[in-house]
Amino acid sequence: MKKDTTIVTAGRHPDDHHGIVNPPVYHASTILYPTVAALEEAARTPFDGVRYGRRGTPTTFALEEAMTALEGGYRSIAMPSGLSAITTSLLAFLKAGDHLLMVDSAYDPTRRFCERMLSGFGVETTYYDPLIGAGIAALMRPDTKVVFMESPGSLTFEVQDVPAIAAAAHAGGAVAILDNTWATPLFFKPFDHGVDVSLHGATKYIVGHADAMLGIITTTEDAFLPVKRTTAVVGTTVAPDDCYLGLRGLRTLGVRLARHQETALTLARWLAARPEVDTVLHPALEGCPGHDLWKRDFSGSSGLFGVVLKDYGKDAVTAMLDGMELFAMGYSWGGYESLILPTYPANHRSATTWSAPGPSLRIHAGLEDPDDLIADLEKGFERLNA
Ligand SMILES: *Cc1c(COP(=O)(O)O)cnc(C)c1O
Numbered sequence: 001m002k003k004d005t006t007i008v009t010a011g012r013h014p015d016d017h018h019g020i021v022n023p024p025v026y027h028a029s030t031i032l033y034p035t036v037a038a039l040e041e042a043a044r045t046p047f048d049g050v051r052y053g054r055r056g057t058p059t060t061f062a063l064e065e066a067m068t069a070l071e072g073g074y075r076s077i078a079m080p081s082g083l084s085a086i087t088t089s090l091l092a093f094l095k096a097g098d099h100l101l102m103v104d105s106a107y108d109p110t111r112r113f114c115e116r117m118l119s120g121f122g123v124e125t126t127y128y129d130p131l132i133g134a135g136i137a138a139l140m141r142p143d144t145k146v147v148f149m150e151s152p153g154s155l156t157f158e159v160q161d162v163p164a165i166a167a168a169a170h171a172g173g174a175v176a177i178l179d180n181t182w183a184t185p186l187f188f189k190p191f192d193h194g195v196d197v198s199l200h201g202a203t204k205y206i207v208g209h210a211d212a213m214l215g216i217i218t219t220t221e222d223a224f225l226p227v228k229r230t231t232a233v234v235g236t237t238v239a240p241d242d243c244y245l246g247l248r249g250l251r252t253l254g255v256r257l258a259r260h261q262e263t264a265l266t267l268a269r270w271l272a273a274r275p276e277v278d279t280v281l282h283p284a285l286e287g288c289p290g291h292d293l294w295k296r297d298f299s300g301s302s303g304l305f306g307v308v309l310k311d312y313g314k315d316a317v318t319a320m321l322d323g324m325e326l327f328a329m330g331y332s333w334g335g336y337e338s339l340i341l342p343t344y345p346a347n348h349r350s351a352t353t354w355s356a357p358g359p360s361l362r363i364h365a366g367l368e369d370p371d372d373l374i375a376d377l378e379k380g381f382e383r384l385n386a
Contacts, residue, residue, distance in 0.1 A: 003070065003185075003186060003254065004254045006069050006070055007070065007250060007251060007253055007254050008251060010065060010066035010069035010070060011023070011061075011062040011063060011064075011065040011066030011067075011069065011247065012062070012066075013062070016058075022244070022247065022248065023058060023059055023062035023244070023247065024058075024059065025059050025240045025241055025243075025244045026057035026058050026059050026240055027057070027240055028050070028053040028057050028240075029052070029053035029054075030052075030053070031050050031051060031052055031053070046232065047225075047228050047232075053237070054235065054237040055232070055237075056078065056237070056238075057240050059240040059243045059244055059247075060078050060238060060240065060243045062243070062247055063076075063078050063216075063243040063246050063247045063250075064076040064077060064078055064216075066247060066250055067185065067200075067202075067206075067216045067218060067250075068218055070185035070186070070250075071180075071185040071189075071190065071191070071198055071216075071218040072185075072189055072190070072191035072192065072218070073190070073191045073198065073218040073219055073220060074218075074219055074220055074221040074223075074224050075218070075219065075224050075228075076216055076217065076218040076219075077216070077217045077218075077219075077227060077228055077231055078214070078215070078216060078238045078243055078246070079199075079214070079215030079216060079217060079231070079236055079238060080213060080214070080215065080236055080237070080238050080239075080242075081201070081203065081213045081214065081215045082179075082181060082199070082200060082201020082202065082203055082204070082214075082215040083109050083110075083113075083201070083215070084215050084236055085199040085200065085201070085215030085216060085217045086107070086109075086110050086113065086179060086199060086215075087113050087117070088217070088227065088230050088231055088234060088236060089177050089197050089199055089217055089227060090113065090114075090118065090146060090148070090177070091230050091234070092197075092223075092226045092227040092229075092230040093145050093146045093175045093177075093226060094118065094121075094123045094145055094146055095121075095122075095123070096121055096122035096123065097122055097123075097143060098123050098124075098143055098144075098145040098146075099123070099124050099125075099126065099141050099143040099144045099145065100114065100118065100123055100124070100125045100126070100144070100145070100146045100147075100148065101125075101126055101127075101128050101136065101139055101140070101144055101146070101147045101148065101169075101174075102114055102125050102126070102127050102128070102148045103127070103128060103130050103148060103149050103150050103153065103160065104127040104128060104129060104130060104153075104349050104350065104351040104352045105130040105150065105152075105153025105154060105155070105156050105158050105345075105349070106127075106148070106150050106153070106154060106179070106348075107150060107154040107179060107181075107201075108154065108348045110148070110150070110179070111127075111348060126139060126351075127349075127350050127351035128351055129351055129352050130151075130153045130156075130158035130160050130289075130290070130352075131158055131160070131161075131289055131290060132165070133160075133161035133164045133165065134161065134164040134165075134167070134168060136164075136165050136168045136169075137168040137171065137172070140168060140169070140171075140172035140174065141172075142172075144169075144172055144173075144174045145173075145174050145175065146169075146174055146175050146176075146177055147165060147166070147168070147169035147174050147175070147176050147177070148177045148178075148179075149162055149165055149166075149176065149177070149178045149179070149195075150178070150179035150181075151178065151179075151180075151182075151183075151188070151290075152182055152283045152288075152290065152294070154348075155306060155343045155345045155348070155360070155362060156281060156289075156306060156345050156354065157281040157282065157283055157288055157289075157305060157306050158288075158289040158290050159283050159288070159289070159290025159291065159293040159294040159297075159298075160290065160293065161290075161293055162176075162178060162188075162190070162193045162194065162195065162293075162297065163193045163194050163297070166193065166194030166195055166196075167194055170194070175196045175197065175223060176194060176195050176196050176197070177195070177196065177197040177198075177199070178190050178195045178197070178198050178199070179199055179200075179201075180195075180198045180199065180200055181199075181200050181201040181204055181205075182302055182304060183298060183300075183302065184200070184205045184206070184253060184257060184302060185200075186253060186254065186257055186299070186300065187257070187298050187299050187300040187301065187302065188297065188298050188299075190218075191218075191220065193297060196219065196220050196222070196223040197217060197218070197219045197220075197223050197227060198217075198218045198219075199215065199216065199217045199218070200215065200216045201215060201334075202214035202215055202216045202246050203215070203332060203334065204332065204333055204334025205249075205253060205256070205257060205260075205302065205334040206246050206249050206250050206253065206334075207242075207245055207246050207249045207334070207335075208249035208250075208252065208253065208256055208334060208335060208336070209245075209249060209335055209336060210332065210334075210335030210336070210337065211245065211335075212241075212242045212245040212246065213242065214238065214242050214243070214245070214246045216246075217231075256336070256367065257300070257302060257303075259367050260302055260303030260365055260366070260367070261300055261301055261302060261303065262370075263303065263365040263366070263367070263368075263370045263373065264282065264301065264302070264303040264304070264305055264363075264365035265282070265284060265301070266365075266370045266374075267305075267363065267365050267370065267373060267374065267377070268280045268282040268284075268285055268305055269285075270374055270377075271307055271363075271377070272285065274381065275310075276309055276310060276312070276381050276384055276385065277307055277308070277309060277310070278308045278309060278310050278356065278357050278358055279307075279308040279356070280305065280306070280307055280308075281305055281306035281307070281308065282301065282305035282306070283298070283301055283305075284301040302334075303333075303334075303364055303365040303366070304333050304334075304362065304363070304364050304365075305362075305363055305365075306343065306360060306361065306362050306363070307360065307361045307362075307363060308356045308357070308358060308359075308360050308361075309358040309359050309360070309361065309384075310357060310358045311357050311358045312358050312359060312384055314359070316383075316384045316385075316386075317342060317359050317361075317384065319383040319384065319386065320380040320381065320383045320384040321340060321342060321361075321380070323379070323380065323383050324340060324376055324380055325376050325379075326338055326366075326368055326372060326373055326376040327339060327340035327363070327373070327376055327377070327380075328340070329341055333362075333364035334364070335364075335366070336366055336367045337364075337366040337367075337368075338363070338364060338365060338366035338368055338373055339362075339363070339364040339366070340361055340362070340363050340364075341361065341362045342359060342360070342361060343360045343361065343362045344360070345360055
């Protein structure tokens with residue numbers, strides 16, 4: 001089946017629900033068992049079927065089944081946020097005395113978890129250059145248990161050599177975890193590239209409408225039980241309404257992403273030609289670090305990218321951003337609306353230095369008409385230059 005068909009059909013069982021197209025929202029805490037034998041059977045298979053509300057309901061399982069069909073892998077686990085998907089995946093494979101290799105361009109809250117939690121638990125983190133590729137083998141230690149990737153990187157969009165890094169991780173006995181949020185399951189297939197655990201801030205493109213928090217972890221068969229047991233022990237659970245919103249968003253992911261992709265490329269090319277712009281950081285553009293890897297491994301690009309301006313001062317950038325009409329400022333991304341933010345990549349690095357001639361912006365290309373978005377940016381540049 002082609003992926004656009006999988007998006008529409010995966011995880012749907014209308015015959016189980018009176019023919020209703022979308023899996024209904026099942027709210028539950030207590031599940032009733034008719035016999036002691038049924039109780040005992042449930043205890044033997046805690047991760048299969050409806051067991052207790054915290055373990056999920058058919059709404060949760062529909063989302064998990066659909067994500068597995070799209071992402072590949074063995075099984076998926078719905079999580080209350082993308083960050084919880086990250087932290088729980090790390091906790092699943094790390095204990096006191098272990099070593100973690102973390103990409104230097106990671107989503108900042110991922111770094112914060114390493115610095116504020118893992119360090120206190122006796123886990124040592126070494127940050128590595130996102131462009132290190134197979135060279136990561138030199139950083140592997142006998143106690144390295146996890147190599148964490150995020151490709152492209154947050155804010156700076158370096159594309160990583162995921163197969164080479166995953167191979168080096170496996171050679172050293174470590175698990176390869178990937179934050180695949182930017183590419184979505186449509187544009188990068190983690191399990192074809194050696195990843196053991198792939199996760200998403202599903203809040204972004206999977207929910208797709210800026211109205212729910214959601215995470216997803218998908219794993220190989222070997223990695224499933226360690227992660228699933230960790231979620232069960234820690235007590236993570238997702239409200240069925242949010243799983244429903246994730247599933248509803250997922251059904252239109254293909255058409256939305258095609259448009260996000262096209263508009264982002266239009267804006268990125270327009271920006272690259274502007275005199276105010278030093279560099280556009282978009283994996284599909286020549287000159288973006290790792291662009292050749294993007295061409296080799298990805299089948300598309302989403303709507304989020306970076307822009308480095310020439311040497312403008314803070315007041316000029318503030319005037320530009322405060323006056324935007326369509327590009328609003330706000331965290332998160334992946335909804336239907338366009339967003340813009342000032343970013344400070346140099347503050348979130350330790351293994352590499354980020355030097356740029358001017359301030360950086362992050363742009364999310366929404367579903368508005370690109371001509372209107374360009375007009376908004378054009379007026380923004382007038383304020384920047386004023
Ligand atoms: C937003 C984001 C997350 C976290 O997702 P939440 O649902 O907001 O917790 C993780 N990784 C990346 C790359 C993100 O951009």
